[in-house]
Amino acid sequence: MSDYAEPIEKLIDEFRKFPGIGPKSAERLTYSVLRRSREDAERLSRAILEVKDRIRSCSRCNNFSDLDPCAYCRSGSRSGETICVVEEPGDIIAVERTREYRGRYHVLHGALSPINGVGPEDLRIRNLLERLREGEVKEIILATNPNVEGEATALYLARLLKPIGVRVSRLALGLPVGSDLEYADEVTMSKALEHRHEL
Numbered sequence: 001m002s003d004y005a006e007p008i009e010k011l012i013d014e015f016r017k018f019p020g021i022g023p024k025s026a027e028r029l030t031y032s033v034l035r036r037s038r039e040d041a042e043r044l045s046r047a048i049l050e051v052k053d054r055i056r057s058c059s060r061c062n063n064f065s066d067l068d069p070c071a072y073c074r075s076g077s078r079s080g081e082t083i084c085v086v087e088e089p090g091d092i093i094a095v096e097r098t099r100e101y102r103g104r105y106h107v108l109h110g111a112l113s114p115i116n117g118v119g120p121e122d123l124r125i126r127n128l129l130e131r132l133r134e135g136e137v138k139e140i141i142l143a144t145n146p147n148v149e150g151e152a153t154a155l156y157l158a159r160l161l162k163p164i165g166v167r168v169s170r171l172a173l174g175l176p177v178g179s180d181l182e183y184a185d186e187v188t189m190s191k192a193l194e195h196r197h198e199l
Contacts, residue, residue, distance in 0.1 A: 008030055008034070011030045011033065012026045012027055012030045013026075015029045015030060054066045056068065057107075057109075058070035058072075058073055059127075060073045060127070060131065061073050061104065061105050061106050061107055062089075062106065062107040062108070062109060062124045062127070063089050063092060063105060063107050064089045072092070072104055072105055073104060077102070078102055078103060078104055079102055079103045079104070080103075080104055080136045080137065081103065081136060081137060081138040081139065082101075082102075082103030082104065082137070082138065082139045082140075082141065083103060083104050083105065083106050083128070083131065083137055083139075083140050083141070084101060084103055084104070084105050084106070084141040084143050085105075085106045085107075085108065085128065085140060085141065085142050085143060085144070085157065086105060086106070086107055086108070086143050086144070087107075087108050087109075087110060087111050087144050087145055087150065087153070088107065088108075088109065088110075089107050089109075091107075091143065091145075092105050092107070095143060103139075103141075106124075106127075106128045106131070107124065108123045108124050108125065108144075108153065109123065109124050110122060110123050111123075111144055111145065111149035111150050111152070111153040112149055112152045112153045112156055113149045113152075118149075120156060123153070125157070125160070129160075129164075132161070132164055132166060137166055138166060138167060139166060139167040139168075139169060140157070140161055140166055140167070140168050140169070141169050141170075141171065142154040142157055142158065142168065142169065142170045142171070143171050144157075146173045146191070154170055158170070172195045173188070173191035173192070173195060174188065174191050174192030174193075174195055174196075175188060175189070175192045
């Protein structure tokens, strides 16, 4: 016998399917929905359905957008000479928050992970190669995550792209600002030393 009424248990199970949402968070979200008005619940359900109905992948860069091409690909103020390659659409927001990058993007929708059955054919690489054939791109910035899968993806792409004749760079890795050296793990410290620069 379950501790929850069936509709509550169903909603908890649905929330648990989201990344980063464990049993306690799913329960908190469910009870939050219960405490809110029916109108709030309807707005939430409409927003979810609207995202599913209206959002699609940009045909050029694979970013999620309600327009095709997306705003980054359409913008005349962004340089087509540089493409920043990221794993997921949310990674674009992290780059944009810096207000430093003025090029275009390409979203892979994942990273190489042989242990999870994700190979190069599962990533959105083909249309990146098509964009390079247009001849405008001079540099590819690999901004994959600094983990095993992200590093493997960056190395694979670097080997694939360098023979094409474009410059391939990787985001610098190392110590976060505001951190103490004593808390840095060996890999982070190694990357910080490897990518040090002259002052």
